[in-house]
Structure formats: C-alpha cells, structure tokens
Amino acid sequence: MTTLKTANWVVLMLLGVASGIAKMLLMEQEVAFFHREMGISLYLVMALGVVQFTGGLLLILRASRPTGAAMLALTFLISAVLIFMAARPAFGLVSLLPVAMAVFATADALRSERERGARPTETPP
DSSP states (O other), X not given: OHHHHHHHHHHHHHHHHHHHHHHHTTOHHHIIIIIIITOOOHHHHXXXXXXXXXXXXXXXXXXXXXXXXXXXHHHXXXXXXXXXXXXXXXXXXXXXXXXXXXXXXXXXHHHHHHHHHHSOOOOOO
C-alpha cells in the first residue's frame, strides 16, 4: 500500500506542476479551452496555473502535503466541472480521476499528520 501511496503522490505532483506550467505559459490548448471556449480571462487561466503549480510543489515536503493536495483537488475539480460544462462527458469523467487521486492524497496526508501529532514526544531529562 505504501508503494501505491507514493506513486499517487508522485503522479499528482507531476500532474500539478505540468498542468500549472501549461496554464502559466498560456499554451495553445489551454487558451483554446479556457479562454476561447469557456470565456475565462487569461489572467484567471494563469492564476489557476499558479495554484496548480504551487500545489504540485507543496507535495514535495511532508508538512505541506495536505495543503498542496487540497489545492490540487480544488483546481482539478474546477477543470473537470468546466469540461462537463463544455459538453464533453467522456473527457469529464476521465478528468475526475485526478480529483479522486488528490482527495485520497489529502485524506492520507491529514491522517498521517494526525498520527504523527498523536505520538508522545520525548522530553529531555
């Protein structure tokens, strides 16, 4: 199970960083969908990219994983909702997979954080 959790973290980190960079650089496919088709301003597309990129980077450090995973869950959910609004149900369903991965990662990170906090701390003699 640990291997699957690690794989989930790595894939999420790569997805977050890659999709964030694509939006921040206003890659043609991102502009075509978000700006031209959905009418979202280019500034908001870049802002979504910054949040995704930051969320992906936050997954690197254990202490910031809950925040990073939650940021990715939210941004991936926004993208999935927009895809469904664009009447692309098949791609929308596929786009829910990263949302599920990020929700699982958030829950796992919060559980791990709670377990670490519940351990008795050693006090110096």
